[in-house]
Amino acid sequence: MISVGQAIVLGIVEGLTEFLPVSSTGHLKITEGLMDIPVDDPTVVGFTAVIQVGAIAAVLVYFFSDIVRIVRAWGRGIAIPAERYHHDYKFGWWVIFATVPVVLVGVAAKDLIEGPLASLWVVAGSLLGGSVVMWLADRYGRHKRGEDDTSLTDAMLIGSSQILAMLFPGFSRSGATMSTGLLLGLDRVAATRLSFFLGLPALTGAGVYELPSALGSGADPLPLAVGTVVSFVVAYASIAWLLRFVARHTFTSFVIYRVAVGLLLFALLGTGTLNA
Numbered sequence: 001m002i003s004v005g006q007a008i009v010l011g012i013v014e015g016l017t018e019f020l021p022v023s024s025t026g027h028l029k030i031t032e033g034l035m036d037i038p039v040d041d042p043t044v045v046g047f048t049a050v051i052q053v054g055a056i057a058a059v060l061v062y063f064f065s066d067i068v069r070i071v072r073a074w075g076r077g078i079a080i081p082a083e084r085y086h087h088d089y090k091f092g093w094w095v096i097f098a099t100v101p102v103v104l105v106g107v108a109a110k111d112l113i114e115g116p117l118a119s120l121w122v123v124a125g126s127l128l129g130g131s132v133v134m135w136l137a138d139r140y141g142r143h144k145r146g147e148d149d150t151s152l153t154d155a156m157l158i159g160s161s162q163i164l165a166m167l168f169p170g171f172s173r174s175g176a177t178m179s180t181g182l183l184l185g186l187d188r189v190a191a192t193r194l195s196f197f198l199g200l201p202a203l204t205g206a207g208v209y210e211l212p213s214a215l216g217s218g219a220d221p222l223p224l225a226v227g228t229v230v231s232f233v234v235a236y237a238s239i240a241w242l243l244r245f246v247a248r249h250t251f252t253s254f255v256i257y258r259v260a261v262g263l264l265l266f267a268l269l270g271t272g273t274l275n276a
Contacts (some may be wrong), residue, residue: 007223015234017041018055021175026123033274034226040118051208054231099157099201105163120276127262131255134179138251140183147190159198222236
């Protein structure tokens with residue numbers, strides 16, 4: 001159903017948008033619609049989840065030293081009670097705890113997420129709704145707290161906010177997590193880095209979970225592999241750029257872009273140019 005050429009395009013879109021607060025799911029669905037690929041087909045849904053693994057691999061490589069440090073501290077804390085004071089040990093547990101609500105909702109609402117909520121009308125509305133939340137968070141957040149000044153409550157709220165993006169594709173997983181971090185008073189760099197770390201388990205799990213169904217429903221392994229590799233390369237570059245960008249700029253440009261894409265999508269759907 002998806003050719004190698006289409007896989008390259010989707011891999012580029014996935015890599016560019018997975019970690020930018022503009023909704024990778026929304027952009028993938030728009031791109032699929034423009035290429036006449038049925039957005040709610042199980043094979044297409046599985047393909048989308050699998051190529052996300054390429055983007056997640058980019059995070060693992062980019063933040064490898066940070067991840068190793070956290071995992072080592074977590075392991076030492078489990079083995080040695082005296083080491084449990086360390087923030088990295090606590091953060092390891094927080095990532096696990098914050099993933100549980102996302103997994104539960106994802107499993108319970110799977111049919112809705114892959115069915116009615118996959119509509120491009122939902123994507124368009126969520127792009128606009130998420131833009132309002134992001135603007136408010138960036139405008140009124142205190143931007144005072146760093147990454148080391150976080151708590152379990154912060155991690156649970158930021159991690160659980162990914163549910164918004166699951167239920168409303170277009171809201172943006174990174175947009176939801178970054179906005180929540182800003183509303184909790186974190187600075188932009190801290191909110192962005194936490195968005196990466198707290199999204200790793202859920203996104204990796206989704207890709208692994210969907211892999212058997214994607215292959216079993218007739219997806220060609222070659223386009224899957226090509227799309228995944230392309231998303232990895234593009235995502236790595238996007239991560240490096242985003243961290244430099246948020247250190248010096250507000251999220252206003254992302255908000256403007258999201259609003260423009262949401263309005264354009266409404267226009268395309270309303271005129272029948274795109275099928276929802």
